[in-house]
Amino acid sequence: MSKRVLAAMSGGVDSSVSAALLKAQGYEVIGAMMRFWPDNKQDDCFETCCSPDAAYEARRVADIIGIPFYLLDYREEFQAKIIDPFIAGYQAGQTPNPCVNCNTRVKFDSLLKKARMLGCDYVATGHYVINRDGGLYRGDPKKDQTYFLWGTPKEAIPHMLFPVGHLEKPQVRALAEEFGLPTAKKPESQNICFVQGDLKDFLAGHIVARPGPLIDLETGQQIGEHSGAQFYTVGQKKGLGLWKSHLERYVVQVNTATNEVIVGPREACLWGGLEAREVNLLVEPADLPAQLEVQVRYRTRAVAASVQEMSPGRMTIRLLEPQFAVTPGQSVVLYQGDRLLGGGFIEKPLYNLWNQTSHQCLQHLG
Template sequence: MSVNSLGFDRAPENTRVVVAMSGGVDSSVTAALLKDQGYDVVGITLQLYDHGVAVQKKGACCAGQDIHDARRVAEAIGIPHYVLDYESRFKDQVMEEFADSYIRGETPIPCVRCNQTVKFKDLLATARDLGADCMATGHYVQRTLGGSGKAQLTRAVDLGRDQSYFLFTTTQEQLDFLRFPLGGMEKPEVRALAETYGLTVADKPDSQDICFVPEGRYVDVIERLRPGALEAGEIVDLDGNVLGHHEGIIRYTIGQRRGLGIGGVTDPLYVVKLDPANKRVIVGPKEALDTRAIAVKDVNWLGEPVGADGIEVLARVRSTRPPVPATLRLGDNGDAMLELHDPEAGVSPGQAAVFYDGDRVLGGGWIAKTVSADKRLAAI
């Protein structure tokens, strides 16, 4: 018997696949496509935070309306559908870390933490419990097989939609179990399929916000989770001169220009560093945002770990930017140092650094510290 489209040597109807359904067009098309191909499909949607609040929320995944949409799609295509209450584990594993990260002066990526914990750990375990042969998601990323037959993670065909940056924490064991049917498609093709299948979500807008941050007001979330976290302090320049005062460093992010709360300055100033220990926001000219090296912690490898001599890679240090040339070296403790061939602006601790060999993801980790190209900032 020939291997089916999901890589199993059995008929599709004898292959059970759990689809993580967020209620959006991508995961809905994933479920409909696999059902159309004859697979034994089970849909699962996660309730991740307060349903009463979620019903009123637009532009975010896993909200009340999205759960309703996922259920309607499952009914329309004729598959069983379950809603799992993961609210407490989502709060513990994603929201709490989000708040703590901002307090540490970082800029976190909760969507990566969600994939790392709730989705690709807890949900994946549930899929196995349901007897699934694999779990499929609507992510725009490709799973390919290398020469050794080992599963690899590679960028999507639609590079404008590629989500490999957000999946760098995926382990080899998880990747062996996961499937990404949309990785070889472009977004217009996916929406056209949604129309073909008659899905009610065909024209549904893509999610823009972090699901638990209403209208981007992350400070409100942090204040609720960490009362008293807003500690006032000074806004200083690169020479330590006090230019103003702030009401909490969590209100500021690296690269921010507007809303700094300082006056009487002729040249534009940007947030170039956050100093939580001294409750200081450090500002400087645009060129002070340039980063030449990055210390990376908690590295996850999908390729072979690099040796002490290092290797040349393409590194992605922001989700909205393309990969850039860099040299990657492994430290004694398993962490890594990334030396950028050309400085990148606005790199922030708490974000991710993902390493590529062409389109293949070699691994990635969390940005622990940045080394500025500006000697004055490097000395602070």
């Protein structure tokens, strides 16, 4: 008897090819798209990967492959688990990554539960991730998406399939052409799916913010005015509104409690460690290597690090190579070579490497 798979279909080429490959390999495939867009929004309120048009494309693909297709209603859950925490994160001066929450709390939690209700053995997605020997490993280096899956429950891994995880993007598009899928040349979605246009405009529609001072770290003096502390992120250089006569400045800290944005030299954004919360490990704590690699942003490379302290759900990490803009709300993801070990949300950076002793404003980096 063939294994039954619930294939998550977004209307993009990766998930389309994943479903087609599974069908070709003899699985009993059920296609499903998670509906996130609300009734009171226009059709273009969500990015191409999650829009009503994308649902139409996914249904066309399912028809071509010859599998049933269902549109599953996750509007309330997406609002409560993804959009609301995203807005709350910015309100608190953090920079959250909603894709991590979506994979953890929706795709490999709620969708896996739905799969079990439908009698499915697996959930499959179009992520560039390799599931091997009970662990998750990096896929194509140019497209690797393990960074977004650190929150996956360890017990879910045996029930996860990534049919395109071992492939490169051009190979996936070539397979889509071979299968005759209409998504073969569909462009990739690069933005946050529920944010159309400028992120600041989106946040301004949900957050009450007020102008406040830009404080220079070196002098302690106000050197400009921001439009709302919640709209800024650590490491930001553009959009500060400073005259060219000022020295080059970056956002070092966002303090929504005092409505201050602290700016300083690039060196002040270099950190040698961090504290993480809501830590999830895909291996036993005792199996963590003494030296591992961590990645503090999706597009940054992994660097050597060590775990200094650990308690349930929390971790203190020492970075053996300073990192720029270690940002509260972002993820720190742990690796051993290509294997994903787990991760957590950055609560605060530690061990600032800027030469503070010659400056006045130590209190601002508390």
